[in-house]
Amino acid sequence: MNSLNKRLSAEKRFQAYGLFAVALSMFFVLILMWKIFSTGSGAFVRTTIEANVFFNPDFIQVNQNSLEKELYRASYVALADEVVRQNHPNLNEEQFIKVREMYTRKFDYQLRDYLLDNPDKIGQSIIMKITASSDLDQIVKGNYPRDVPEAQRKINDYQLSVLDKLTSEGKVSSVFNFWFFTKGDSRDPETAGIWGAVMGSLYALIICFSFAFPIGLLASVYLEEFVKPGKVTDIIEVNINNLAAVPSIVFGLLGLGMLIGVIGLPYQVPLVGGLVLGFMTLPTIIIASRASLRSVPPSIREGALAVGATKMQTVFHHVIPLSLPGTLTGTIIGMAQALGETAPLLMIGMVAFVMEIPGGPLDPATGLPSQIYLWSESAERGFLEKTSAGIMLLLLFLIIMNTAAVLIRRRLEVKW
């Protein structure tokens, strides 16, 4: 009896281990998501300071009749300084530097962009919400503590007192950070955006798709429909299986050694990134496509052949269309993996600091995951929340792609 009890409690223990393992794994998912969302949500708002801006033509050396090109080229730095002086009168030089630091360094570009949109405002006064510097932003968001000794703070006591004064006047406000979604990278966290990286990844994925999908589909058609199993197919098959398990960084070395080194394609462009990702995705697509070709019943082929279709017509008119949903599902899942892949992008140079939004697959660019990596390496607190926000965006894209794959499978796939 004793031994039966022992066995039963062993049974209970074992089951508890299993439950514990499942719960712990699920807990990891939860904690990962929580950490990212709690650090990243701040990136979607930015702190602004309201200020009177007088577009004094003397400071920018333009006038009402200036061309757009001249407006674009003018220097707004002096104007920016003047705006600060006007809004904070009676500052000595030291105080001025401290107050100027509270506004973003790129403040002059904000003035320029406004004037380019409203050239009639030259010589007039307006009230503008000027972006605060990242350090001030972090204080306002509560990410930097205020109650530590002054030496440990990036914002000193004087700046805090100015901030409190501005707050009490109702001039400090938070606005939705559109810049994050529309701008390229920047050295300053408050003006850094992710759009350049998104476009870089998009171009890379387009290249990846246009390489891997047709070739993967045709290769699987050849292996499944046209060739009898033999030595050649065995070699190709072993090859594909091994290729699927090659570490991604090795594909990056292939891109660097072959595509850039031997063929001479340019460094850090989405074209090379897309091709490398395509090489990686190819095995995934071939494996999925073969499985879905195999699931098309032989009766379809026999029916087509029986009414006089050639082999080619049978395959292209009947088998491929029926297997396409499965192939597409595999392709989208493969592309989702490719989107999250960072190491190959590091190898082919898509991790540089790129301010411009790339206009095509031959422009220098970063990718979404490599931008995340770049930001995560930066020490500033402002980039920390950008990193998390970038991860949120990346995860969002992955969720969309995987949902699309599931929907295609559910809606279109024919069950035989």
Next chain:
Amino acid sequence: MIYFALLILVIISYLFYYIGKKRALNLKFNGNIKLSSQPDYFGYYVVLMALIPALLMWFGLLLFKGNFQEMFVMSPILFPDISTWSDGKLGLILNKLNNLSVIVNLPLDDLTNGEKSILNMASENELTAAKNLANFDKIYGWSNLTLFIILPIILGFLATRSISGKLNAQPIVEKIITYIIKGSSYIAILITIGIFLSLVFEAINFFRYVNPVDFFFSTGWNPNRAFVVDASEGFDKDDLENAFGFIPLLTGTLLIATVAMIVAIPLGLMSAIYLAEYASKRVRDIAKPIIEILAGIPTVVYGFFAALSLAPFIKDVGESVGLPVSAESALAAGLAMGVMIIPFVSSLSDDVIKAVPQSLRDGSYALGATRSETIKKVILPAALAGIMGSFLLAVSRAIGETMIVVMAASLRANLTFNPLEPATTITTQIVTSLIGDVEFDNPKTLVAFALGLTLFLMTLLLNILAITIVKKYREKYE
């Protein structure tokens, strides 16, 4: 330009499909000629005839663009001493000319001050060369466009004219498509060959500088020592002796992978067992996708998490019990990697466990065994080979994983088996030796390819081993 050309190509091919089909239909109905193929095939025939030569030539032009460019720009007339230049200098000048060519033909007003000073600093010959380069780009662009438009049009018209009752288009089209399909399936092999060749060639270059015995068996890893030596002056052997020692990287990789497996194997296997044998369908349907989310999260996210939260947390915990823990401990990277691998282990083991025939379970229950006894004494032994295979695949993935270790592990080599100390890995060193530097002329960058080759062979070996084990096991029950 190139996108425009591509668009035109698409339009041209559609037009030719239409023209070819139209002509065939015309022959059939107005000329009363009996065609030997369906009209569609004449359309395909014309398109293929028009496009394939153009695409092949375009690809050739693309491949040799660099060579043409150099022939055109780097002439001995402009640079009399060009034959004495080293590759590095050639690349540098070419790069400079590239930058110059963008601005050399612009009106002075449109240039920024920086661009003006670049122009002023360039010599007369360089400016001429830059102008040549700009011209070359123009000529090259136009020749591309010509290829994309004129060549297909000529060929297409020739092909259209050749359509007659005697031309049997279908077998020709099918033959060409068969070749295309066949070619596609060989691309997988080409990629493997490409990987192997690019790794081997550069690795051989590396081993010219560093003795393979030193590389594989020495225990010092200080690649920066090679960096201080000027590449053009040749290397002092003594400098390199202890600079590239593979051993600390190997131990670091194995240490982190071991930590990862200690996390992933029990959790992954137990989850798989619980979900396959105990959980109700409802629990399974909820828990399985959630765990699989872990597999879909990009590794850069794990790396960020490990560096930002896990490593400081472990450091704090360690210090609170009086253990000195490094901020870049192998433990943090290993734990994050372990979490990443959990779904990998669990879904592979799940497949294997499910493949065990129900009759084995029934037999065990009939003898009075409890569920856990059945699992431990019947199912796991029966599934053992497959589970081992999945472990090996997981190990190979852990060894090849890059981002987590790049972000969370140390850059400094450290020969240790203590997971609380920092350690570096093969993949980390590949990344650090190549980031921002693409001159393959010194051992510091070339070592990446030697490391890559080693990594490639290690993972290949593990995969082949795993697949062999799994195959053997499958044959038993099928």
